[in-house]
Amino acid sequence: MNALHANVAVVGVGMMTPLGYNATTSLAALRAGVSALQELPWLDPDSGEPLRGTRVHLPHWWFGTGMLADLLAPSLLECFQSCDLDPRTIPVLIGVSRRDRPGRPIDLDDQLIPAIESRLGHRLHPSSQLVAGDQFGPAYATAIAAQWLEKREVQRVIVAGVDSFLCTETLDALMAAQRLVTASNINGLFPGESACAVLLALPGSAPDEIVIEGLALTKEESTIESDRAFRAEGLTQAYRLALEQTHCTLSEIDYCLSDLSGEHYKFKEAMFVAGRLDTKPRAKRMELWHPIEFLGEVCAAVLPCLLAQARHAAQQGYAPGQRAICHLGADSGERAALVVRAYQIAEEFV
Incomplete structure (x- = not known):
């Protein structure tokens, strides 16, 4: 894993989240700091109190591949409708949970794309595929997608992510590992579910685009489940490689969008990186945005969410500056960092 020359633009977004059934509603709620946390129909076995998390209120709620398709299909439709191309000419790359995660639907790999096609009413591009890997999949x-676009094999690509932790087997595994927030544990996450998608194109395709100028994929050996000394070397290397591609330092980045979920491990990781790399004087501090605070842990959907939020911030004029860095990490050790830039930031409406 290494640095990759991305140079692709985000020109459209789609979202289905606990905060809203489309990108406009979800992003407005994130901007306002609206939390979707609520009591869930599962109990903490120690205290007997309901677990807290987030869920999308679909007309009929259940768990499985069909529910994930119900989450993702409207997000893809938003992206398709944001351009004039035939949807069947746009490949869709879908980030999903890793294959060994407890509670993963057994038919996910075979049935998710057909289920989405059934809901959309048309076939997807033949190159459409799932990318299993939790948070890392969409990265x-x-x-x-960048390789396809730069070779001009296609004009647009959708990168999406869909995930749900609201399954008894998944929650039991997280509870056994003491990774859920409960009355007796504050070092944990709030389980959630979401689908998010971004439409990618070559830069210069839309006036309100944001451009991914640097992308680095690395590996952390000291994972959250490891006993090894943790020094955040994987994410630090991802930052360095992504920043090198853009010929800037972390001190020139205006804000950071991350997958911080409430677990101390990820906060320590972000702190290590900032301590090593953010060493030059700043006119103002670098803001740290973590939408999982409001959405709950959405895992495979987090990167498209971060990119959608960065684009919305530039469109609506509340971005702290032109440059942002997005970072994420999977439990299995994969890390990713992306440097994005908005060349046009709207004047904020007050």
Whole structure:
């Protein structure tokens, strides 16, 4: 894993989240700091109190591949409708949970794309595929999309992510590992579910685009489940490689969008990186945005969410500056960092 020359633009977004059934509503709620946390129909076995998390209120709620398709299909439709191309000419790369995660639907790999096609009413591009890897999946998919676009094999690519932790087997595994926030544990996450998608094109395709100028994929050996000394070397290397591609330092980055979920491990990781790399004087501090605070842990959907939020911030004029860095990490050790830039930032409406 290494640095990859991305140079692709985000020109459209789609979202289905606990905060809203489309990108406009979800992003407005994120900007306002609206939290979707609520009591869930599962109990903490120690205290007997309901677990807290987030969920999308679909007309009929259940868990499985069909529910994930219900989450993702409207997000893809938003992206398709944001351009004039035939949807069947746009490949869709879908980040999903890793294959060994407890509670993963057994038919996910075979049935998710057909289920989405059934809901959309048309076939997807033949190159459409799933990319299993939790948070890391859409980052790897972005690298694939960049290669296709730069070779001009296609005009647009959708990178999406869909995930849900609201499954008894998944929650039991997280509870056994003491990774859920409960009455007796504050070092944990709030389980959630979401689908997010971004439409990618070559830069210069839209006036309100943001451009991914640097992308680095690395590996952390000291994972959250490891006993090894943790020094955040994987994410630090990802930052360095992504910043080198853009010929800037972390001190020139205006804000950071991250997958921080409430677990101390990821906060320590971000702190290590900032301590090593953010060493030059700043006119103002670098803001740290973490939408999982409001959405709950959405895992495979987090990177498209971060990119959508960065684009919305530039469109609506509340971005702290032109340059941002997005970072994420999967439990299995994969890390990704992306440097994005908005060449046009709207004047904020007050």
